[in-house]
Amino acid sequence: MQVSSLCVAKFPLSVKAQLPTLKTQESMATAPKWAQKTIALPPYKRGCHLVTPKIAKEIEQDLSGFKCGLAHLFLQHTSASLTINENYDTDVRDDTETFLNRIVPEGPSAPWKHTLEGHDDMPAHIKSSMFGCALTIPITDGKLNMGTWQGIWLCEHRDHPTSRRVVVTLNGI
Amino acid sequence: MQVSSLCVAKFPLSVKAQLPTLKTQESMATAPKWAQKTIALPPYKRGCHLVTPKIAKEIEQDLSGFKCGLAHLFLQHTSASLTINENYDTDVRDDTETFLNRIVPEGPSAPWKHTLEGHDDMPAHIKSSMFGCALTIPITDGKLNMGTWQGIWLCEHRDHPTSRRVVVTLNGI
Amino acid sequence: MQVSSLCVAKFPLSVKAQLPTLKTQESMATAPKWAQKTIALPPYKRGCHLVTPKIAKEIEQDLSGFKCGLAHLFLQHTSASLTINENYDTDVRDDTETFLNRIVPEGPSAPWKHTLEGHDDMPAHIKSSMFGCALTIPITDGKLNMGTWQGIWLCEHRDHPTSRRVVVTLNGI
Structure with a gap:
């Protein structure tokens, strides 16, 4: 190598x-370094949202101390998700939300047993496992080393917006 | 930060x-520490299963030595998956299995070429890539730092239960 | 443990x-070590492709220096994905491509707003988030510690083949 x-x-x-x-x-x-912090993202309405700037603002000072490493983002919830996707056209986020709603049945005709927490709850759990709740991103020369068009998305799968916690762990040299 | x-x-x-x-x-x-171990999970029937207690029991002693770090779980199979989701209501696991079976065609009418290993095999491979075979979870103060309602699920996608191997890697300080 | x-x-x-x-x-x-490298994978046609040999060739020399650790692979694109699945029968890769095309609408009847970059672009973004753009694999005794039947797949979701960049980060002892 x-x-x-x-x-x-x-x-x-x-x-x-x-x-x-x-x-x-x-x-x-x-020298090897570790840093860990819990970030509270503000409430977002149901759908996909670009949160790269918000995440970067919270960790950029620490990131600048790493020449090489990994940044781990962990969403502590089961009805939202984190994914990496296109960072420019908001239509891509809207279309992704359209897809998720098409593929996961919701409402009276849906086959779910778990309905006590609302018609949007069980679909939210499924979407959370489809996209996942965690990301690991390389750090290079003090920055998240994503591609030109990549951004971090928070996908909120519930109807009612709530603040979401993300545990960020940085490790590197 | x-x-x-x-x-x-x-x-x-x-x-x-x-x-x-x-x-x-x-x-x-x-000081930076590394630990690695292969865990054998017992056979589970097809469906989603909460395995947090089983995983925790195997690693809790070592975990207690980490103030900050990351735990990586890697399932060495292509017809099962690991995901993080709701840890309380078994209906959520059942409904997720219902969703997976709805979305991935199975049986004589399914369009698969790969059928030699049984009608449930190709759907199992697809589900494995949908949910993934690996998890990375932050360690904080000697414990897996998941949200209140989060748990580790093993999703068994084959009809015939078999033991599943998980390589656990701990890294931190 | x-x-x-x-x-x-x-x-x-x-x-x-x-x-x-x-x-x-x-x-x-x-001693703890870090290594990081960007690999350029050659253009692949739309579909799922086994790239374990190509990845291994690029990193095997460095891998051999790690007794225990983690290898992180990060695809810097939003219209392709990395996943781990069956490494033997090419039919499994073909069937997975069939599944992705069935589940994500494409063409004139698809509900997408984001269409400027071609009819295959928005479906490609969705597939990228379904399978993900990153993998973390345990390193044991100088090798990627995957299961017998596991391999690394690059899934190309665009019609037009292009070279794809993967940032590989190795960390361990």
Whole structure:
């Protein structure tokens, strides 16, 4: 594997070299780091929403300290989802919501047993497992290394908007 | 990023501080750790099953040593899946199985070419990619940091129950 | 958690032991490492394709240096996907493509607003979120620790084949 010099680190090599002297700021920067934070996203109406700016704002300062690593986003809910998709045209988010509503039956004719929490609840659970509640994104040179057209979506599957918690875990060097 | 003091670690800082003296148990606890284990889940009948207690029992002792990190669960099969969803009402699991069977054709009228391993095999492969075979869950203060209503589901997509292997990898401080 | 001696490491223990002497090659091997590389997959026609050999060839040399860890694959696109599924019978890949085309409407009768980039574009975005654009796979003893029948698939959802970028991040000991 050809790897950029930026993102390869075998930590003890630098420790070894430093033993007789003081650590420099530079060598410190290559050490493994962990950071974890719970973000509260504001309530969004049912549908797919681009939340890259909101997420980035919360973590960009810490991200800047990582030359190479992984960012993990974990939504602590079972009736919404996180996915990565197109970041430009809002029609793509609307069409995706249209698809989800077409594919998952809802209302009186739906075959669900779990109906106590509302007609939109069981469909929301299914959509949550279809798209998933977690994302792992590479960090490169202090930034989320997504493609040009990729963005982070929060998909709210319930009718009633509520705040949603995301546990962000950063790990890298 | 505002991070709790619990979960931020820049490892070499503590190493540096310890050089002149013996390491204490406390400082050791902040060092990067890796653990990996293969768990065999017992055979489950076709459908969705809550396996949080079984998984937790296998890893809780090791988990307790991590203040902050990530737990990765990897199902080594292509006809079952792992997902995170509601942990309370068994109807939610039943309804999800109902949905999967509605959306993926099965039996003589299904359009599959791959039929040698049984009518339930090709649908099982599709369902496995729909929900996925892996989960990554944040670890916080020695526990899986899922939401109140979240649980780990094993979804068995084959008719004949078989034991399923899950490779668990823990990484953190 | 019973863990194999191979894959458990509490890094500072070895550092501590080494302080008075030189590090040996053996002890170095247990240190946390990160590597990251962007791979360009060649253009594939619309459908599901087994890319395990191509991915493995690109990373196998680096992989061999990890006794225990995680490999993260991140596709930087929103109209293709990565999934893990059956690695033997090409019919399984064909049938999965058949399923995706059945479930996501395409063409003049489809309900999409986002049509400027072609009739296959909006369906491609939806399929990308259904299967996802990222995989995390355990590394054990220098190899991707997948099940016997598991393989990495690139699913190309556009009609026109284009090269696809995958950011691979390796982390472990």
